[in-house]
Amino acid sequence: MKKRISIFLVATVSLLVVLLDACKKGDAVTGVPGKVTTPLKLIIPAGWPQPSTDIFAGNPLTEEGFQLGRKLFYDGRLSKDGNFPCASCHQQFAAFATYDHQFSHGFNNTFTTRNAPAIFNLAWMKEMHWDGGINHIEVQPLAPITNQNEMAESMINVLLKLKPDTAYARLFTSAFGDATINSQRMLKALAQYMGSIQSYNSKYDQVKRGEAAFTVSEQNGYTTFKAKCNSCHTEPLFTDNSFRNNGLAVDPFLKDVGRMGITGNPSDSLKFKVPTLRNVELTFPYMHDGRAFSLSQVIDHYRSFIHTEQATIDPLLKNKLLISDQEKVDLANFLRSLTDKELLKDPRFAQPL
C-alpha cells in the first residue's frame, strides 16, 4: 500500500510539473523553461525616496539582462563606423559623462550640441535629456544611436551587425530565453545595465551613514549648500528633476531653447533639467552646453552673472545668490565630497573582457 501511494505520488507530481509547464505563458522575458535567470534588485539606499515609477516594469532586472546590456553599452557596432559605442561619451572614470569635453565627439568629426550628462541613479529620473524629451529609459538609446552627430547608425543596421555574432546569440538566449535579437530586447537589456548604475557611496553618503566626518570646510560648505542650492539640487539625489531657467546668456550659434523645443510652450523657453550634483567634480564642464569649465565659474555665475531679465528666469534666482568668497571655497569643497570613487572603479560596470 505504501509503495502504491509513493508511486502515485511520483506520478501525480510529475504530471503536475509537465502540465504546469505546458500552460506557462510563452513570455520571453522570463527566460527559457528549465533555465533560470538570476534576478537582481535595485538598491534603494537608506533615506532615499522610492522611485516615482518602476523603470524595470515589464523588464525584470536579471544578471543575464544586465550583462547583455553591459556588452552592448561598450560595443562600437552600435555606431556607423564602429568608433562610437555608448561608452565613448559616457566614460566610467567620469561618472559616465564625457571627461573634460564641453561637447562630445560624434561620427565624421562632428560635435554634439549639448554636454553629455552623467549616467547613474536613472531609476529616480522621470525624463531624460537636458530638455526632458525622452520619456522612458528604454527608448533613450534610440536618440544617440540614430543622431547624425553622435553614433549616426540606423537600428536596422545595428541589428544586422549583431545577429551573426554567436556571442550575442548566447547572451540574448540567457537573458530572454531564445536567440531572437530584436530592437525591443536590445533596448531592454541596455536599460537594465544603465538603470543599474547607482551612486550612493560618496564621502557625503559615508558621513550620512556615520562612517566618516566632514572637514570643517566641507561642513561649512554643506551649510551653505542647504541654504542656497538644495531647493533645486535636492538631497539625496541632488536634483529635483525639474526644468528651470538659470539665467545663462543665450548662445548665438546654438540658440538652444531647451524644454520649449519639446513642449512647444513659450513658458518653457530656456529651461533645462536640473542636473544632479553627485560626482560633480568629474562631470565638468558644466551647464547644458558645457560653457563653465570649473566649479568656481559655476558659483560665480550664480552670484554675479545670472541674466535676471529673462522672461522665464527661475523665481529662486531673480536676486542672484549671495555667496561670499569664503562660502564659495567651502561650497566647492563640499561638492567634491559628492564624488563616489567606488562607482568610478566598480569592475561590474567596466568594459567586459
Place this chain on the structure above:
Amino acid sequence: MQTRFYLLVFAIVLLSGCQKTLETDSGNVAVKLTNMLGDGPITLESKTYINAVAEPYTVSKLRYYITNVRLIGTSSAAEAESYHLIDAEKPESLQFSFTAPSATFNSIEFLLGVDSTRNVSGAQTGALDPLNDMFWTWNSGYVMLKIEGNSPVSPVAGKKFEYHLGGFSGPNNVLKKIQLPFPAGKLASIQKGKTCEISIMANLDKLWAGPNALSIAATPVCTTPGAQALKIADNYQHMFTLSDVVNNK
C-alpha cells in the same frame, strides 16, 4: 489515502488556474482598408493628384496607425493587442482579423494613432517597433500618420512635402477616436466559425480640406507635435467611411 486525496485536490486547483477560457461561441472579424485618393485607390509615385487648393502633387509614402479596434453593440468586443501599421507600400498591411464572441454589433470603433500609454511605456515590438520608422527618437512618441511626396509648388529642397503627425499628450494630442456605425440592415453579425468582413475606405483627400485648408506651398513640412499637426489631424479624422459589411463569409 488522505495524501492521495489532497494531491488530487491540489492538482485540480492548480490546473484550473491556468485553464484557458474556451471561446466556443465566437467568429472571425476581418477588417479591410482601402486608401482612396482622387477617383480611386491611391497610387504611389506615378500618379499626380490635385489637392483642395489646386496644388498638384504625388505621394511617395503613406503610413498610419489603427489601434484599439472594438466592435460595439449591447456589449463590446475588443481586439487583443490591437496595433496595426497601415502602409500603402505593403498591401498585406491593409487587412487584419481577430475573433469576437457571437453577437450582433452596431458599429466599429478604433483609434487613429497609438494610445498615450504605449507612447510612454518603453521599447515596443511588432507594429510599434521603432524599426518601422514611426517613432520620434528626440521627443519620445509615435508618429500617428506619415505622408510624404513631391509637388512643384513646394518651396523646400527636392520639391518635397512631408507631414509626420504626432503628439499624444495635453494640448498636443492628435489622437482621434473613430466610430463608424453600420447601416441598418448591415449590422455586423458574428457567428460561430464564420467570418464577418468589414470594409473601410480611407479618403486621403480629407487631409487637405475640412476645417483647415492645407497648402503645400504654405506648409511643406510638419514634423513636430503642435498647432499645425493638430490642424491637419482635425482634417484627416474625417477620412474614414464604412463601405461594406458582409456577414457569414
